[in-house]
Amino acid sequence: MAVQLSDEHRMIQAMVREFATRELLPIAADLDQHSRFPREALKRAAELGLMGMTVPEDYGGAGMEPLAYVVAQEELARACAGFQTIVSVNNSLVCEPILRWGSEAQKQQYLPDLASGRKLGCYCLTEPSAGSDAMSLRTTAVLRDGEWRLSGTKIFVTNGAEADLCLVYARSEPEPGARGLSAYLVEKSFPGASVGKIEKKLGIRCSSTTEIVLDDCRVPEGNLLGERGAGGRIALATLDGGRIGIAAQALGITRACLEASAEYVQQRRQFGRPIGEFQAVRWALADMATRLEAARLLTHRAAAMRGQGLPCTREAAMAKLFASETAMWAAHKAVQLFGGYGYTQDYPVERYFRDAKIAEIYEGTSEIQRLVISRHLPARS
Amino acid sequence: MDVVVCLKQVVDPELPVRDFAVDPGTQRQVREGRPLVISTYDENALEVALQLKDASGAKVKVLTLGPQAAVGDAIRLALAMGADEAIVVDDPRAPELSGAEKARMLAAAIRRIGHADLVLTGCESADWVERVVAPLLAEDLDAACVTFVSRVESGDGAPVVRRLVEDGCHLVEVRLPAVLSVTSDESNRPRLPKVKDIMAAKRKPVHTWSPADLTCSSAGDPGAGVEVRGVVVPERTSRCEFLSGDPAEQVAALAQRLRDQKLL
Amino acid sequence: MPDILVVATAPDGKLSRSSLELVAGAHAISGPLGLGVTALLLGTGPGLADAPQVLHHHGVARVLRVDHPLLTAGESDAYLRAIEKAARAERPEIVLVSADTMGRDIAARLAWRLGAALVTECFELAAGDGAVVARRQVYGGRAVATMAVTRRPAVFSIKPRSLDVPAPAPVPGTVEDLAVEMDPGDLPTRVRQVLREQSDVGLEDAQVVVGGGRGMGGPDGFAQLGELASVLGGAVGASRPPADSGWVPLSWQVGQTGKTIRPALYVAVGISGATQHVAGVSGSRVIVAINRDPEAPIFSVAHLGIVADYREIVPPLIAKIKELKGL
Numbered sequence: 001m002a003v004q005l006s007d008e009h010r011m012i013q014a015m016v017r018e019f020a021t022r023e024l025l026p027i028a029a030d031l032d033q034h035s036r037f038p039r040e041a042l043k044r045a046a047e048l049g050l051m052g053m054t055v056p057e058d059y060g061g062a063g064m065e066p067l068a069y070v071v072a073q074e075e076l077a078r079a080c081a082g083f084q085t086i087v088s089v090n091n092s093l094v095c096e097p098i099l100r101w102g103s104e105a106q107k108q109q110y111l112p113d114l115a116s117g118r119k120l121g122c123y124c125l126t127e128p129s130a131g132s133d134a135m136s137l138r139t140t141a142v143l144r145d146g147e148w149r150l151s152g153t154k155i156f157v158t159n160g161a162e163a164d165l166c167l168v169y170a171r172s173e174p175e176p177g178a179r180g181l182s183a184y185l186v187e188k189s190f191p192g193a194s195v196g197k198i199e200k201k202l203g204i205r206c207s208s209t210t211e212i213v214l215d216d217c218r219v220p221e222g223n224l225l226g227e228r229g230a231g232g233r234i235a236l237a238t239l240d241g242g243r244i245g246i247a248a249q250a251l252g253i254t255r256a257c258l259e260a261s262a263e264y265v266q267q268r269r270q271f272g273r274p275i276g277e278f279q280a281v282r283w284a285l286a287d288m289a290t291r292l293e294a295a296r297l298l299t300h301r302a303a304a305m306r307g308q309g310l311p312c313t314r315e316a317a318m319a320k321l322f323a324s325e326t327a328m329w330a331a332h333k334a335v336q337l338f339g340g341y342g343y344t345q346d347y348p349v350e351r352y353f354r355d356a357k358i359a360e361i362y363e364g365t366s367e368i369q370r371l372v373i374s375r376h377l378p379a380r381s
Numbered sequence: 382m383d384v385v386v387c388l389k390q391v392v393d394p395e396l397p398v399r400d401f402a403v404d405p406g407t408q409r410q411v412r413e414g415r416p417l418v419i420s421t422y423d424e425n426a427l428e429v430a431l432q433l434k435d436a437s438g439a440k441v442k443v444l445t446l447g448p449q450a451a452v453g454d455a456i457r458l459a460l461a462m463g464a465d466e467a468i469v470v471d472d473p474r475a476p477e478l479s480g481a482e483k484a485r486m487l488a489a490a491i492r493r494i495g496h497a498d499l500v501l502t503g504c505e506s507a508d509w510v511e512r513v514v515a516p517l518l519a520e521d522l523d524a525a526c527v528t529f530v531s532r533v534e535s536g537d538g539a540p541v542v543r544r545l546v547e548d549g550c551h552l553v554e555v556r557l558p559a560v561l562s563v564t565s566d567e568s569n570r571p572r573l574p575k576v577k578d579i580m581a582a583k584r585k586p587v588h589t590w591s592p593a594d595l596t597c598s599s600a601g602d603p604g605a606g607v608e609v610r611g612v613v614v615p616e617r618t619s620r621c622e623f624l625s626g627d628p629a630e631q632v633a634a635l636a637q638r639l640r641d642q643k644l645l
Numbered sequence: 646m647p648d649i650l651v652v653a654t655a656p657d658g659k660l661s662r663s664s665l666e667l668v669a670g671a672h673a674i675s676g677p678l679g680l681g682v683t684a685l686l687l688g689t690g691p692g693l694a695d696a697p698q699v700l701h702h703h704g705v706a707r708v709l710r711v712d713h714p715l716l717t718a719g720e721s722d723a724y725l726r727a728i729e730k731a732a733r734a735e736r737p738e739i740v741l742v743s744a745d746t747m748g749r750d751i752a753a754r755l756a757w758r759l760g761a762a763l764v765t766e767c768f769e770l771a772a773g774d775g776a777v778v779a780r781r782q783v784y785g786g787r788a789v790a791t792m793a794v795t796r797r798p799a800v801f802s803i804k805p806r807s808l809d810v811p812a813p814a815p816v817p818g819t820v821e822d823l824a825v826e827m828d829p830g831d832l833p834t835r836v837r838q839v840l841r842e843q844s845d846v847g848l849e850d851a852q853v854v855v856g857g858g859r860g861m862g863g864p865d866g867f868a869q870l871g872e873l874a875s876v877l878g879g880a881v882g883a884s885r886p887p888a889d890s891g892w893v894p895l896s897w898q899v900g901q902t903g904k905t906i907r908p909a910l911y912v913a914v915g916i917s918g919a920t921q922h923v924a925g926v927s928g929s930r931v932i933v934a935i936n937r938d939p940e941a942p943i944f945s946v947a948h949l950g951i952v953a954d955y956r957e958i959v960p961p962l963i964a965k966i967k968e969l970k971g972l
Contacts, residue, residue, distance in 0.1 A: 007454070011461060011579045019573055026863065049576035062576035072576075266939055267952055269625065274939075394785050394921075398942045401787050410784055481763065504749075509783055510921070511765050512744075516753035525833035527721075528749045541837060544719070546746045547904065548896055551719040552838040559833070567891040603756040603763035606796025610778070614788050621934070621950045628957040635933065636965040638949055642931055644853070644910045645877070645969060 003300040009068050016072045019048060020079035028080040031206035032351050037162055038083050038206050043117060050076070050087055052115020055095050059111035066241070066303040070248040074296075077252025078259075081355035082206035084252060088245040089158045089207075090114060094121025094167050097183065097238045101226035106185060110165060122163035123242075124154035124186075124212050125235055132368050134169075135178040135232055139214060141170035148172075148184060148219040153196065153211055156362070160210030161195055164188055168214065169231045178232025183225040192217030203354030240313050242363045243320035244306060247299040250323035250359045254295065257327075257334035257352050258288045264338055264347070275337075284337060288330050295323040314376035321369035324359035331356040382439040382535070384430045385497040386464065387487055387514065389420040390447055390455040394507040401614070407477050408612045410508060412451075419455045422503025424571040426563035429533055430501050431463045431572065437535055439499075444468045444490055446483055447475040449589060460582035461574035467587045468494060470595065480511040481604030487514065488521035489595035497522075498557045499540075504529050504564040513603070515562035521598055525559040531566040649675055650737035651684045652728055653700065654747070656718045658692015660699045662810065663743035663803075668703050669811040670741055670770045670803055677772035680738055683707040685731050685823075687724055689716045701818030703811050708820045709735070715827050718839055721750035722832040727825045729758050734823075737798060739777065741770075744802035752802040762799040764792045768807035777801065786924025806849065806905045806928075842896045853879025853910045856899055856926070857887055860915020860936060860955065864892035869959045870914060876966045879908065884922040900925035914955045918943025935959070 005013070023041045031038055045051060053069045055061020064072070069091065077084035095114050098107060113119035130137040139152025150170050157166070165187055172182040186193055196211030226234050262285055265276035275281050302315040331353040335342035342349045360366045392415040402411045419427075433439040443459040445452050449471040456467045470490050475483070491497050500522070505512045512528070519526035531550070532543040544551045545564055555561075563569065574582075624634040639645050649671045653664035664684075671682045684705045686696055689712055697708040709731060715723035724747055732740060732755070740759075742752045744766050756763035767779040776793045779801055783790045794801075829835065848854065855874040857867050867881060874881045881897060888898040899906055900922040907928035914935045916922060923946050926932065934947035935955050944950045951958055966972075 007457060008579055008583070011454075011457060011574070011582075012576055015461075015573050015576070015579065047575065048573055053576060057577055063580055064576060068576075263938065267937060395917075397940060398787070398945055401784065403788055408790075410788075507785065507921075510781075510785075512749055513753040513763065513765055516750065517757060520754050520757040525722075526750060526754065527834055529746065544746070545895065546719065549840045549842040551836050552840070553719070554835045554837050556833040565885065565889050566895055567889065570889060601757035601760060603753065603761065603800075606762040606794055606799070607764055608793045608795075610791040610793045612783065612788050612790045621944045621947045623939075623944075623950045623952065628953055628961060631951045631953060632958060632961045632965050635949060635951065635962065636969055639910070639931075639933075639966075640969060642910075644931060645966060 003304050009071055012068050013071045013075060016075040020075050024079035024083055035205040046117020051090050051117045052095050053091055055111050055115045059107055061115040065307040067300060067307055070244060070299055070303040073245055073248035074251040077249040078256045081249055081253050082204040084249050085204050085207045086159055089123055090121045092242040092245040093123035093238055096241050097167060097234055101234055119164040120159055120162050121165045122157050122159040124157050124166050124168040126156045128155055132365055137169060139170040141172040141182055146221055150214040150217040150219055153213050155211050157210050157212050158207055160212055161198055161208035166212055169235055173229045179229055181231030182228050183231040183234045184219050185223040185225055186219050190217055190219055202357060204358055239363055240316045243316040244302050246359055246363050247319040247323040250327035251296055251299060253327040253352050253356045254292045254330040257330040258292060260349055261285060261334045261337045284333055288333060291326045295326045298322050314373055317369040317372040321366055327356040327359050382498045383496050384433060384439050384441045384499045385491055386427045386430045386443045387502040388423045388443050388445045388455055388459060389506050390417045390452050391420045391508045393418045403612050408609045409477055417451060420503050420507045422563055422565060425565045425569045426501040426503050427459055427462060428569045428571045429563050433533060440465050442466050446470045446472055446486055448473045456587060457582050460585045461579040462572055466585055469589045471589050472592045479604040480513040481517055484514045484517035485597045486595060488518050489597045491522060500560045502562050504562040515560050519560040525556050527553050527555055528562040529564045530561045531564055532568050647738045648681045648683045649739045650735060652742045653684045653686045655688035655692050655696045658690045660696040663745055663805045665703055665810040666808040667741045667743055667803055668705055669808045672811060673770055674772040674777055686710045687716050687727055689714050697820045702813050702815050704814035704816055706816045706818045708818060709823050710820055711823050711825050713825055713827060719836040721747050722834050723827060725751040725754055726827055728755055730825050731823055732759055740800045742802045744804045748802045752800055756800040759798055762794050762796040764794060765802040766804055767801055768804050782924045785921040842894060848880050848882055849904050849906055851880035852908050853877045854882045854906055854908045855912045856882040856916055857914050858884040858916030859886035861887060867893055873959055873963050876963055884916045913943050916943055917941045
């Protein structure tokens with residue numbers, strides 16, 4: 001099933017591409033070099049509607065459907081994967097769950113600020129002892145005197161340092177595993193919430209990755225998201241959407257590798273001719289292009305299904321798995337095509353290589369994706 | 382204030398050289414299969430109009446001449462950027478018409494629209510580059526004219542425009558109605574349309590008229606008696622000599638060539 | 646005798662260079678068409694006393710002079726009124742106007758008012774079989790259109806610096822002063838202020854120009870280009886994207902919309918050459934292009950090309966030139 005982009009999709013794609021070219025390409029290397037948070041560029045992205053892309057216009061969002069979102073994300077990631085990570089977490093992992101499970105009051109309170117860029121969101125699930133086994137997390141939530149008290153430590157929180165609003169999962173019920181969890185909207189300003197360690201990372205360095213420490217953090221009762229005990233379901237369903245966003249990120253990185261490589265191999269001359277004339281090099285580009293198309297088709301399919309309200313856990317996992325592994329493969333190939341120059345910071349491919357790796361890890365490692373896919377395989381083929 | 386912006390859709394001027402070809406039959410560039418974009422400076426004209434809308438609530442209409450099928454993207458983008466409505470004069474001959482013929486039809490369309498305090502066009506079209514549409518529109522509409530404007534400063538009283546010249550600019554006070562042709566500068570970089578505006582664009586009105594709906598003036602016909610004898614891509618008499626080797630070798634070779642040509 | 650009317654201007658009292666270029670155009674066609682040449686000299690101030698002599702010196706015998714206080718720099722509507730009045734009285738067959746700032750405002754409007762045929766932005770004028778044949782650049786300089794005009798009257802605007810100033814050919818000449826009645830209230834546009842940009846070297850007169858394009862990536866690289874221009878004894882220019890992005894002053898812009906230049910050497914750095922930029926520089930004697938993209942259109946007009954990142958070429962080039970020049 002081929003997915004057609006509508007005129008609106010193409011216009012959005014053109015606009016985001018132009019934004020990325022004007023605002024992100026000139027600063028991407030510098031942002032990575034200095035691990036600098038792209039505050040100015042985020043403000044402009046927010047003005048264009050990119051911080052709450054799928055949030056309905058009633059709540060100040062752009063009202064885009066998932067396919068348009070994915071197209072936009074690919075354009076951002078192609079220019080700067082780190083920037084796109086910041087944007088994608090705000091959209092997929094904070095706005096989306098509030099939209100789906102939030103009360104009207106919660107939507108009114110938080111969505112307009114998140115969509116307009118006035119506030120930034122982050123997603124707090126992982127803990128030191130709960131990574132792939134997220135549902136075993138130990139942060140506690142106790143209801144006392146009309147308030148929730150949350151205690152525990154969250155790690156690897158994207159946007160942790162700059163976020164105003166944290167979506168935090170904690171154990172509120174006696175049941176072990178997923179059924180004991182609830183989701184909470186925790187404002188950074190609530191007493192007992194603080195930013196802990198800030199990680200120094202291999203890639204996507206302009207986005208902050210931090211600990212969020214909850215020390216008897218006081219959360220109003222009205223900030224429980226969804227029902228008590230629904231936290232596990234909310235977390236997993238949210239990650240489905242997040243995975244499509246990561247797949248889009250991987251598409252952007254892969255395309256950046258392909259475009260950089262295609263240009264370079266025409267300029268670089270060895271043995272009296274551009275290396276792009278050698279068959280091994282041509283084949284490498286052909287493979288890169290083919291795998292990119294395949295990854296894009298998977299990603300667009302998952303996005304289209306999500307837009308139609310169809311269950312797409314399997315398709316989202318396939319897209320994320322294939323696209324992220326393709327990005328890593330493409331970046332690896334790109335550095336090789338550039339040779340010694342690819343290993344230096346004069347060219348962007350070493351950054352693509354470092355950025356690509358995270359796509360195979362976060363929002364569910366490739367191993368977890370394979371588990372998810374295998375659970376959705378038919379009993380008989 | 383009512384502003385009309387004239388937009389033209391042209392084959393992307395940034396097209397690679399190998400995709401550029403002239404059709405000897407029409408004496409014009411081959412359009413088939415080539416991407417179309419809004420003519421470069423028309424976007425700046427639209428930006429100037431939208432800045433007037435932001436500053437003082439001007440109503441902005443965009444007007445274009447062209448085969449209906451071809452102009453959709455340009456119109457949609459203009460509406461997404463913030464224009465209030467669009468008028469398309471559906472004329473399949475449009476790509477072959479001269480600037481003078483187009484100006485006549487645009488003037489007729491503007492008269493049919495009714496009221497326009499300001500008409501903005503790009504200073505030149507990216508393809509035929511005659512720079513005549515704005516001045517001819519001004520004559521046809523009995524309006525004032527300033528070309529190569531970068532900015533309109535409207536305040537109380539008559540608007541003042543900034544006209545760019547070779548070594549600086551002039552501030553020119555203009556009596557309305559006026560036709561301005563717009564050139565690019567830092568202040569009028571075309572804005573990116575917001576996502577919600579891209580989605581909203583399809584709800585904005587687009588009127589389609591046929592040439593038969595227009596009453597063109599019969600005065601002045603600067604295009605008559607002008608024949609296009611040929612449009613040719615000039616033969617390149619010299620081929621580019623590429624200097625090869627590593628940067629040090631290339632630099633040495635270049636310096637030597639410049640010395641040989643007595644340019645050092 | 647039916648005539649070619651050359652619109653000559655003398656802002657600040659000195660006859661403009663483009664006026665003499667128009668004279669060259671007039672001479673090119675007057676013989677074959679059997680027409681005389683008259684200059685219409687417009688301006689204000691003391692310089693207008695001497696300007697007719699310059700025209701006589703270049704072979705134009707008859708000069709009509711309009712001296713009016715409203716004919717100051719940029720006052721297009723005043724010029725248009727004056728030219729229109731003179732043209733209605735003289736009824737020339739052909740009118741030549743420079744396609745400069747003022748010409749862009751008025752040439753087409755003049756044609757309309759006189760009921761004349763119109764060809765603008767010409768870089769060459771010739772005559773044959775009773776027709777005036779003009780050539781103009783189209784499609785961003787990628788092609789040349791040949792236009793033939795048989796109808797009269799006809800107005801042509803000529804791009805500045807396309808025609809060469811003619812060699813002196815002195816003739817005994819006359820000057821007739823033409824009175825034109827005009828009040829400020831008659832003019833729909835009025836110049837309120839003239840703002841001149843500071844620029845050190847006349848880009849249009851430099852023998853060497855180093856131009857930077859979008860490939861410079863930002864304003865910083867232009868410092869290097871400045872140094873290169875300096876050791877070559879020239880000036881720095883730019884294509885449209887750097888000017889539009891504010892990396893360089895607008896007065897540095899070279900191209901169909903900026904300045905047209907014809908230096909002996911033009912070095913295009915990080916310029917794709919895809920648009921009207923090439924039209925503004927293609928008259929240069931030697932064009933050197935430095936660009937990372939081997940398919941960049943600039944290479945189709947360059948004489949010498951280097952496919953490389955400018956950052957790897959420009960600094961060593963500066964050093965090499967210094968070495969060769971003993972600097």
